[in-house]
Amino acid sequence: MTETNPILDKAPDTDSDAGPDGAFLRTRGVSKSFHGRPVLKEADFRIGSGEIAVLIGKSGSGKSTLLRVIAGLEEPDAGDIDLAGETVVHDGEYQDAWKDLRGQIGMIFQSYTLWPHMNVLDNLTIAPRLTLGESKGELLERAEQALTEVGMARHLRSRCTQLSGGERQRVAIARALMMRPRLLLCDEITSALDPPVAAEVLGVLTKLKEEEGIACGIVTHDMAFASKAADRICFFEDGLIKEDVPPEQAFNDPQTPGLRAFIDAVRF
Numbered sequence: 001m002t003e004t005n006p007i008l009d010k011a012p013d014t015d016s017d018a019g020p021d022g023a024f025l026r027t028r029g030v031s032k033s034f035h036g037r038p039v040l041k042e043a044d045f046r047i048g049s050g051e052i053a054v055l056i057g058k059s060g061s062g063k064s065t066l067l068r069v070i071a072g073l074e075e076p077d078a079g080d081i082d083l084a085g086e087t088v089v090h091d092g093e094y095q096d097a098w099k100d101l102r103g104q105i106g107m108i109f110q111s112y113t114l115w116p117h118m119n120v121l122d123n124l125t126i127a128p129r130l131t132l133g134e135s136k137g138e139l140l141e142r143a144e145q146a147l148t149e150v151g152m153a154r155h156l157r158s159r160c161t162q163l164s165g166g167e168r169q170r171v172a173i174a175r176a177l178m179m180r181p182r183l184l185l186c187d188e189i190t191s192a193l194d195p196p197v198a199a200e201v202l203g204v205l206t207k208l209k210e211e212e213g214i215a216c217g218i219v220t221h222d223m224a225f226a227s228k229a230a231d232r233i234c235f236f237e238d239g240l241i242k243e244d245v246p247p248e249q250a251f252n253d254p255q256t257p258g259l260r261a262f263i264d265a266v267r268f
C-alpha cells in the first residue's frame, strides 16, 4: 500500500512551486515605515524550498517586521513579494494571487499563542475548522499526522497547561502544519527554551525542511541555534540585509563591518 501524508498530499508539488531562481519566497525592495520612521528600507530576501534562512541582527533592526510583512500581518509601503513563483505583492499592493497563496504561510511566535484552556486536538483543529470547512474525521487524521511530525502524537488529548515549554512550541509548530504551509516563519521560537529543548525544536524544523521541502525563515538572537539551523545567515542592519552567506562564513569570516562587530559582540 502506498503511504500517504494527509498534510502534504494536498500541498503543491515542491519542485514546481518555486520562482525561476528556485526561491519559494522572494522580497524585492520591500519598505515599511511606522509613524514616519523607516524600519524596512528596500529589503531583498529569499528562501528556497527545503532551506532554512536565519535572520540575525541588532534588536530593533527590523527582522520581525520583515517576517510580519511576509506573513501579511503588516502591510508593506512599497516593494514586491513573490511566493511560489507568483507575485503576491506588487509595488506595495496585494495582488489577486495573495488570496490563493497566503494560506501557504505559517507563522510561529515565541509565546506559542496556544489556547491554554483547550486540549491539543482543539488547538490544532480550531483554525482549519473555521476556515477550511473540513470534516472532524479529516481533521483528526491531520492532527495526528501533524503531531507525529513533531514527535507529540501521544499528546493529542493533553491539556496545553500540562505541557512543558518545548512541548508547547512543538504543538505550535504542529498547529501551523495543519494549514499545510510551504513556508514557515519562526519569530524567536526558542528564546524561552533551554538548549536541549531548543535542540529538539531545531530537529523538528530540520526534518520538515529535509523531508517535506518546507521553506523556513527564522528570526533569532540565539547564535548557537542560528549556526546549527541555518543554511544561510542573513545579517539584517538598518532595515535591510547587508550580508547573506552560509553560517560558517558568517561566524568565521564576516565580510561587512556591521556583521563583524555583531559577531564579536555575541560570540558564543
Ligand SMILES: Nc1ncnc2c1ncn2[C@@H]1O[C@H](COP(=O)(O)OP(=O)(O)OP(=O)(O)O)[C@@H](O)[C@H]1O
Pocket: 034, 035, 039, 057, 058, 059, 060, 061, 062, 063, 064, 065, 066, 219
Ligand atoms: N506595529 C508597530 N508600530 C510601531 N512601531 C513598530 C511596530 N512594529 C515594529 N515597530 C518598530 O520597528 C522597529 C523594528 O522592530 P522589529 O521588531 O522589526 O525589530 P527586530 O529586529 O525584530 O527587533 P528584536 O530583535 O528586538 O525583536 C522597532 O523600533 C519597533 O519598535
